[in-house]
């Protein structure tokens with residue numbers, strides 16, 4: 001094992017135990033000094049039995065002097081010789097993994113013999129922390145006070161703000177007063193030069209506001225016309241952090257592995273960075289919206305439309321509307337065309353799950369790559385009327401485009417368990433007209449380990465672009481492109497009827513939880529357009545880091561000791 005260079009080492013006290021403490025560029029480690037060798041000076045490498053503990057420097061939040069606490073500890077330990085010998089203390093706050101992707105902040109206090117040693121430790125750790133340049137120092141926070149169970153403000157103030165303060169991060173907080181407040185503020189007013197990131201406290205709908213504000217601002221600053229479906233969009237510079245306080249929170253769940261405000265805050269503090277694909281949704285030459293999670297027509301569109309009328313119910317509205325929509329059992333007729341992503345490493349039905357450091361996402365072809373040019377060529381060729389695009393006419397219960405897994409507490413593996421966060425593709429899931437029982441079987445598989453694509457009426461394709469054209473396209477006036485959705489009218493020629501009273505020729509698109517006013521859309525995946533303060537879901541073993549024991553190996557020359 002490669003030996004790490006020790007920057008500082010001391011014999012200190014932790015609780016009532018004497019410990020050896022050492023700092024390298026990457027690890028802060030400590031281990032109990034064995035009784036037999038307590039009188040010796042410096043470190044010994046002969047101890048194979050003492051248990052080493054350690055924390056990666058990149059997962060230390062902060063270090064500070066422990067004055068108040070220390071005094072009370074001293075009085076508690078009156079008479080204890082060690083505490084009289086070690087009257088100064090410093091506390092290190094660090095990330096501790098508590099299972100199921102949950103992170104917590106833990107503190108450890110080390111007691112030192114002199115003020116000088118204590119200061120030296122604080123300075124040395126702070127120096128290493130200052131080298132971590134990806135950490136945000138200043139954040140712009142938007143809170144939706146009405147998202148989810150209306151707990152956004154309390155969650156931020158009680159769970160997140162204290163951690164930001166501990167990590168010396170300054171935050172300007174805006175509690176939104178109306179829908180699209182955050183989007184418009186970001187788009188036109190906010191002085192973004194002041195910040196290292198934007199934090200969204202709310203659900204997927206609130207995230208969508210931040211996304212639209214930031215992407216629109218970035219394109220405006222670079223003179224890019226978002227309405228052009230072929231425009232090359234400029235990636236957003238600022239990262240976005242999500243503090244989950246909504247109803248589904250699938251963007252947070254699928255990028256961190258849990259929807260937990262404290263874990264999210266810690267990922268922001270350590271300065272994680274996760275690139276994310278964004279789907280642009282156009283109707284002819286007008287940009288309708290962007291989407292990062294689910295674009296769903298039919299079932300999920302109908303669930304959303306119905307649930308909006310039940311907002312007062314909070315997150316439970318989706319379950320109620322889900323059952324109602326399921327019983328309605330509507331289907332819709334139309335044409336789906338898509339450009340398959342043939343040049344990617346993965347497939348929607350493989351077992352290559354997108355995890356922290358995902359190789360499929362790293363492999364994504366860049367615009368300079370031959371691979372990418374080839375697929376662009378193929379597309380042009382197709383527009384002339386030949387191969388490349390695939391076309392499906394039919395009757396569909398649901399058409400879902402999952403740009404990421406869409407894992408959430410309701411469906412822990414998500415709509416498309418092997419979809420990738422940043423590979424430049426989306427998984428297009430087509431559920432054809434089938435019986436209620438079959439559709440129920442398909443839905444049920446979103447909640448267990450069975451393959452939801454293993455049905456004859458379901459097909460799934462990994463795509464770069466797709467289009468949908470409903471069978472009977474109503475005429476849409478330009479006013480209909482405004483943000484307030486209008487209910488589509490019944491076409492007199494409407495034939496896509498169901499056996500139930502609740503039926504319409506067209507459904508709506510559910511775009512990250514917002515209703516789209518158009519049924520006919522053209523969608524294109526914009527590879528890695530944004531970045532989140534996240535790292536993707538960690539494999540359980542990824543929490544293990546380099547063994548701090550290497551720090552205890554003997555130094556060739558005397559280490560810089562602060563004993």
Ligand SMILES: CCCCCCCCCCCCC/C=C/[C@@H](O)[C@H](COP(=O)(O)O)NC(=O)CCCCCCCCCCCCCCC
Pocket residue numbers: 203204205206246247248249250293294300303304318319322323326406408410411414415440443444446447510511512513514
């Ligand atoms: C039989 C049980 C079936 C359970 C099926 C669960 C599937 C859940 C898939 C969830 C995909 C979520 C994709 C994310 C969407 C969000 O962007 C978006 C906005 O989130 P926000 O409110 O935080 O802003 N959320 C949504 O659109 C919510 C979708 C939730 C759909 C719930 C559907 C429940 C279906 C229940 C059917 C039950 C049939 C029972 C028959 C007796």
Ligand SMILES: Nc1ncnc2c1ncn2[C@@H]1O[C@H](COP(=O)(O)OP(=O)(O)O)[C@@H](O)[C@H]1O
Pocket residue numbers: 143144145146147148149175176177178179180181201202203204205206207209245246247248249315513514
């Ligand atoms: N102050 C506000 N008043 C009303 N609506 C708001 C406000 N701030 C944000 N919104 C809107 O609330 C909607 C739902 O927000 P979200 O945080 O996603 O909660 P949920 O997950 O419960 O849907 C979004 O469409 C967002 O634009």
Ligand SMILES: [Ca+2]
Pocket residue numbers: 277402403404419420421422423424425426
């Ligand atoms: Ca993707």
